[in-house]
Amino acid sequence: NSSMPTATQDTTYTYDQNGRLLTETTGGLVTSYEYNNAGLVTKKTNKVGDVEPGSVYGGVSDFSTHxxxxxxxxxxxxxxxxxxxxxxxxxxxxxxxxxxxxxxxxxxxxxxxxxxxxxxxxxxxxxxxxxxxxxxxxxxxxxxxxxxxxxxxxxxxxxxxxxxxxxxxxxxxxxxxxxxxxxxxxxxxxxxxxxxxxxxxxxxxxxxxxxxxxxxxxxxxxxxxxxxxxxxxxxxxxxxxxxxxxxxxxxxxxxxxxxxxxxxxxxxxxxxxxxxxxxxxxxxxxxxxxxxxxxxxxxxxxxxxxxxxxxxxxxxxxxxxxxxxxxxxxxxxxxxxxxxINEDPIRDGLNWYVYCGNNPVNYTDSTGLDEDLDKYVNDNYSGKVTVTIAASRPVENSRIAVNLDTMDVGHTFVRIDYGDGRVIYRGFYPANTLSTDEILTKTNVDGIVVDDATHDWNAAVTYEITVEQADDMVSFIDNYDSEYNMVTNNCTTFGAKVLESGGVEVPTSEHKWTLPANAKQMVVDYLPSEKLFKGVVANYLISGLYGYSPADAVQDFKNSPQHVLKYGGSTYVASNKHK
Structure with missing residues (x-):
């Protein structure tokens, strides 16, 4: 479009060995950062050329300390x-x-x-x-x-x-x-x-x-x-x-x-x-x-x-x-x-109107939703490059893979944080709602990767990584073009593959799915009345359910020394992370 502005300049960045942002350069403006041992910014300087901070009225050479x-x-x-x-x-x-x-x-x-x-x-x-x-x-x-x-x-x-x-x-x-x-x-x-x-x-x-x-x-x-x-x-x-x-x-x-x-x-x-x-x-x-x-x-x-x-x-x-x-x-x-001006759509915590827990100096909320995962990473890994895999389970404190009352199967997503303000949330979903037939027959369907910053979670694991590892994961996500399968290539499978693409150990594994006691009867009831050997067919359909699942992921995450638990119904986050 010829009417679009074209006056833009490239921006370049440098980082230290811990992946913390050191300089940001756009045109003649250079912004530099200094940190304390906790990775918090102690000094930020804006400088143009060789002009010393504060020496030019109306210029942009200045600094702030914290x-x-x-x-x-x-x-x-x-x-x-x-x-x-x-x-x-x-x-x-x-x-x-x-x-x-x-x-x-x-x-x-x-x-x-x-x-x-x-x-x-x-x-x-x-x-x-x-x-x-x-x-x-x-x-x-x-x-x-x-x-x-x-x-x-x-x-x-x-x-x-x-x-x-x-x-x-x-x-x-x-x-x-x-x-x-x-x-x-x-x-x-x-x-x-x-x-x-x-x-x-x-x-x-x-x-x-x-x-x-x-x-x-x-x-x-x-x-x-x-x-x-x-x-x-x-x-x-x-x-x-x-x-x-x-x-x-x-x-x-x-x-x-x-x-x-x-x-x-x-x-x-x-x-x-x-x-x-x-x-x-x-x-x-x-x-x-x-x-x-x-x-x-x-x-x-x-x-x-x-x-x-x-x-x-x-x-x-x-x-x-x-x-x-x-x-x-x-x-x-x-x-x-x-x-x-209105309630939190995911109704996280006890008060659905407050902004950033009334601590807006240290936190921001760009989505109007739950900020707990951001808070946890900022508190424990400020300024560092990290990847987090988080999951929600369908049944409280259980490995049961599906809640037959709500048909919820839980969800898993990843969060990649460059430590400099760049944060990426991604999750993998079927492109369209799965039909009962597609669920029972474990059919491959079109999949879609979406921004998943709004999804709730029960447990998560965070790893400190390098910028190169983060780049590898983002590249993997950007080029992910696989079909979705409820059992063999679901949201948790996607999360595991993202971590593997960056050379990070996956804190969960494939399991034989745990199903509710009435799962077989529900399948029998669904099958056509003229179907012979409905019990045998039902056993076949629900057998072989082996793979990654959000329910297993939540339970497996608890075995990781880096795990964090979010207590449902509260914004309180408890961690046993080893520092």
Whole structure:
């Protein structure tokens, strides 16, 4: 397409012997990293050419430093460019309780308190405009919830904002007149704010396809194109002008979001990011001299950062300025209240609305779903290259391969983490739902490899590997073109083959499948009434079920010293990993 922007630059990376990212180079911008013994980033430097950090006004030579508590939570970060330091305090549950911003100008601190269910109950904002403790301005905000952890009101001083919900836990309205509506999949489809209406559509895989703001005659329409979970193209038509203005925004990725280019303005914008993945500076890379022309700054929960130059911001994610929400694939996140606007679709844990367990400084959630596996790997292998194989079982604490009440067979998937922000989840499925005949006759069918970041799990095993091993596994996945077979080439078989492709020992093996006691009778009942020797035929059909299975995988994983267990119904993750 001749209208697509072409002003892009290659990005190159270097790594140390532990697979940790050392440098990232795009054009004239070099970003370098230093680490402590735990693999946590202690210093991040952006540098252009030989310019020393901080020596050029408006340039991009600067650095930030970071300190940590012994449990890995960030204690403080210092920005040389802004000459400011932010420190953090947490409670025993790892929840952020204090964010303290200090600079040569005004200081502020935000204190967070929580109820027994993990909901934010009070926020105290203390602003010190003159760096004098006798001139403090304090604002207290109180939050109330119903029995289902739905936010019902936010009160600041004498002002109260109330919320209503539908029976599925989706936020329907705010007392300021804003309203929301959803489809049968609980996806936000309409937002109304006074005379302005925004509509959203979605692809079959759940990702957003488009949004339209305005009315039939005058509106701003965006179509979105995805590569996996990454937004790569945004086609924008502005109908407020005649003739309409068209723009194609291209988002480029490597170690996270790198840049964007626009056809309408012929701009190529290079991003710098902090260690959380937030877009911090925007550089005019179309110019012969790299220089910062816009900045974004976010608090711990993602508030702030407003600028019209790019929709990308907090954690490198897309911001909808019409709602103030951040689009996180499965759900929309509201940084104003630090929570999602509707329930977790997989209903993980006890509270289905909180964001990152109220520890947004150290974790991100790009899917709006369960972050436990990410948390476990980040806690135990931060900055290291790893592969994780995870599985869910169909029957609690059992090797029974199929739950005949729900027809669930469990699932196995893999997670490859380069330790630099690049994380790949993949699982193998039949391309179409298996028929009973295909199940009983163990028929080969078309298979499909999909992004599996949303699947629940019961047990997992993580291995530390090299970049080369990770590359071999990713190459194997990208070229995997096999038929699916429920017994001989299923999701667990796929996971085992991925590990083998990188030379990693598989922590499970093939077994004779354990079936429920009533499996034979169910097969007999399914066979046609005129079928002779139905019992013999049933025995034949359910015999020879030998191979990998998610149920066996979960039980086998427990024998690995690197295993981790996720306790169902809770976000608590218990590990017996040997450090």
């Amino acid at each position: 300190t940590y508590y012994t449990n890995g939570n960030m204690m403080s970060k210092f920005s040389q460019a802004e000459l400011c330091e932010t420190s953090y305090t947490y409670d025993g549950a790892g929840r952020l309780t204090l964010e303290f911003f200090q600079s040569s100008g005004p200081d502020y601190q935000t204190i967070y308190q929580y109820d027994a269910s993990g909901n934010r109950s009070r926020q105290t904002y203390i602003f010190d405009p003159y760096n004098e403790t006798n001139d403090l301005f304090t604002t207290v905000t109180e939050y109330t919830y119903d029995a289902n952890n739905r936010l019902t009101s936010v009160t600041t001083g004498t002002d109260t904002l109330s919320y209503t919900y539908d029976n599925n836990g989706n936020m329907l309205s705010e007392s300021n007149g804003k309203t929301y509506s959803y489809n049968v999949l609980n996806q936000l489809v309409t937002f109304v704010n006074g005379e302005y209406t925004t509509t959203y559509t979605y692809l079959p895989n759940g990702l957003r396809a488009s949004k339209t703001m305005g009315n039939d005659q005058n509106h701003l329409h965006s179509d979105f194109v995805w590569d996996g979970d990454d937004l790569v193209y945004e086609y924008v038509r502005n109908m407020y002008y005649y003739p309409p203005l068209d723009n194609c925004i291209v988002y480029n990725y490597g170690n996270g979001l790198i840049s964007q280019s626009n056809t309408e303005t012929n701009e190529y914008i290079l991003f710098t990011k902090n260690t959380h993945g937030d877009v911090s500076d925007m550089l005019n890379a179309s110019s012969t001299t790299l220089a910062v022309f816009a900045e974004k700054e976010f608090d711990a929960f993602g508030n702030g950062g407003s600028t019209g130059y790019s929709a990308m911001g907090y954690a490198g994610q897309y911001h909808d300025y019409e709602t103030g929400f951040i689009y996180l694939r499965a759900r929309y996140y509201s940084p104003a209240v630090g929570r999602f």
